[in-house]
Amino acid sequence: MDKGEIVLTYENLNKNYISGKWRDGNGKTMYEVTNPYNGQVLEKIKMANKEDIDEAYKSAEKEQKEWMKLNPFERSSIMEKAVQIMESRREEFVEHLINEGGSSHLKANVEIDFVIAITREAASFPLRMTGEIVPSLIPGKENRIYRKPLGVVGVIGPFNFPMYLAMRSVAPALATGNGVVLKPDEQTAITGGILLAKVFEEAGIPKGLLNVVIPNIKEIGDAFVDHPIPRLISFTGSTPVGRHIGELCGRNIKKTALELGGNNALIVLGDADVERAVNSALFGKFMHNGQICMAINRIIVHKDKYDEFVKSFVDQAKKIKVGDPRDKDTLIGPLINREAIDRILEQIDEAKNQGAKIELEGKVEGNVMHPYVLTGTNDVSTAKNEMFGPVATIIPAEDDKDAVRIANDTPFGLSGAVHAGSPERGVEVAKQIVTGMVHVNDQSVNDEPLIAFGGEKSSGIGRFGGEWSLEEFTTVQWISVQTENRENPYYTNYLD
Structure with a gap:
């Protein structure tokens, strides 16, 4: 063994976790989890089918009934x-x-920080499941409001921040007394599902309370969402899939928590510090190769700062270390698969045909894409569509009003950023952007465990984090107690 080599200690990383047992799925498909950088096969997983999903939900439902009764201090301790x-x-x-997943060391450590932070915040939830007594219009009546778990939650995770974007639903759901069935993206089944089950198994949650299923969607169809047991489906992923899930849940009267696509803008105002704005834009665009829902997709720059910004941004983008994510100084590694590269290249060609100018032309090596920088308008393909890759489009703006107009000219509204010489000027512009989150004199990739995280318009429904997660994964029940005899007009007027 080489000095300093990491010893991986968890075993059975190729199994579904159903009813407290690590086992193969009963589906027809064997899925190979591969390293996107070198193509190495990491695990072969026998995928789950509809019967496995049914068993998982029934197991979660059965164990949840006892889990919710557990002393909240014990749940918090777990x-x-x-x-x-x-x-x-x-x-x-x-x-x-x-x-x-092709994470760089920087991104992987940031993700683990997020995972730990949201789980630590969730550990406080069992002790915050408080109720209240509310005054009544009726004499002698006491109104009690009890906060309770929903029951069972279905969680569907993505590939890009697989561990965190699953855990931000799994941890709050478990902490508030729910059972959970988690379906990670099969491309990141280990980090997005299997490792989380390993952690909670080691921590001591009841067997069968948390289940992880890795199915072939072509085989199970809508069974994960349509199943009658889960009362909430939490999904992070694309807007088209989120819209379909929302329709299914609406038909079945289920809650949804949807964090979907983004087309995030960083605005550089006329009084902004260009160097500072460029530094923010580089991180917000190229962190994890641009495969982040919050990543900057469009950079909107006041015309007086435009040429200076474009030159500096291109110069700095050329210096980014691209390649093997195992090298600690690599910032841009592989995209998740070749299909992602082909999709992005097609969008770049379309943008060129629409009049966009290539200021920095990257290259492709396997699944690794070097940075592309384009200039153009809000109507070119790379500006209209979420790239989810290392491609930036820089757009000039006449003034603050024009910058806001361009930023809002999209069906999405997840995150964004504004750089301004005066922070309060930046805040005034930020308040005009129709998006769930805006960061002044910073970049768009921010998440904190105590803050409301979520989007507007086609970027989603609901909020994650802090008290908002507590609200998402629970419900309330009104129980009234009539402590004095209540005169019933039906009885007194008609039963003499």
Whole structure:
């Protein structure tokens, strides 16, 4: 063994976790989890079918009934134990994120920070499941409001921040007394599902409360969402899929928490510090190769700063280390698969035909794409569509009003950023942008465990984080108590 090599200690990383047992799925498909950088096969997973999903939901439902009755201090203690386990296994998890999802060391460590933070915040939820007594219009009546778990939650995770974007639903759902069935993206089944089940198994949650299923969608269809047991489906992913899930849940009267696509803008105002704005834009655009829902897609720059910004941004983008994500100084590694590269290249060609200018032309090596920088208008393909890759489109604006107009000219509204010489001027512009989150004199990729995270318009429904997660994963019940005899007009007027 080489000195400093990470020892990966969790085993059976090719199994579904159903009813407290690690086992093969009963589906027809064997899926190969591969390293997107070098194509190495990491695991072969026998995928789940509809019967496995049914068993998983029934198991979660059965165990949830006892879990919700558990002393809240005990539930909190188990969540804290999960935090301790993840802290002790950080290097192991970083290695998995690099190998399975192509994460850089920087991105992998940021993701683990997020995972730990949201789980630590969720550990407080069992002690915050409070009720209240509310005054009544009726004499002698006491109105009690009880906060309760929903029951069972279905969680569908994405490939880009697989561990965190699953855990931000799994941890709050478990902490508030729910059972959970998690379906990770099969491309990142290990980091997006299997490792989370390993952590909570080690932490001591009841067997069968948390289930992880890895199905072939072509085989199961809508069974994961349509199943009658889950009361909420939490989904992070594309807007078309989110819209379909929303329609299914609406038909079945289920809650949804949807965090969908973005077309995020960074605005550079006329009084902004260009160097500072460029630094923010580089990170917000190229972090994890641009495969982040919050990543900057469009950079809108006041005409007086435009030429200076474009030159500096291109010069700095040329210096970014691109290649093997195992190298600690690499910022841009592989995209998740070749289909992603082909889709992006097609969008770039379309943008060129629409009049966009290529200021920096990248190259493709395997699944690795070097940065592309284009200039053009809000109507070119790379500006209208979420690239989800290392492609930036820079757009000039006449003034603040024009910049806001361009930023809002999209069906999406997830995140964004504004750079201004005066922070308050930046805030006034930010308030005019129809988006769930805006960061002044910073970049768009921000997430914190105590803050409301979510989008507007086609970017989603609901909020994650802090008290908002507590609200999403629970419901309330009104129980009234009539402590004095209540005169019933029907009785007194008609039964004499």
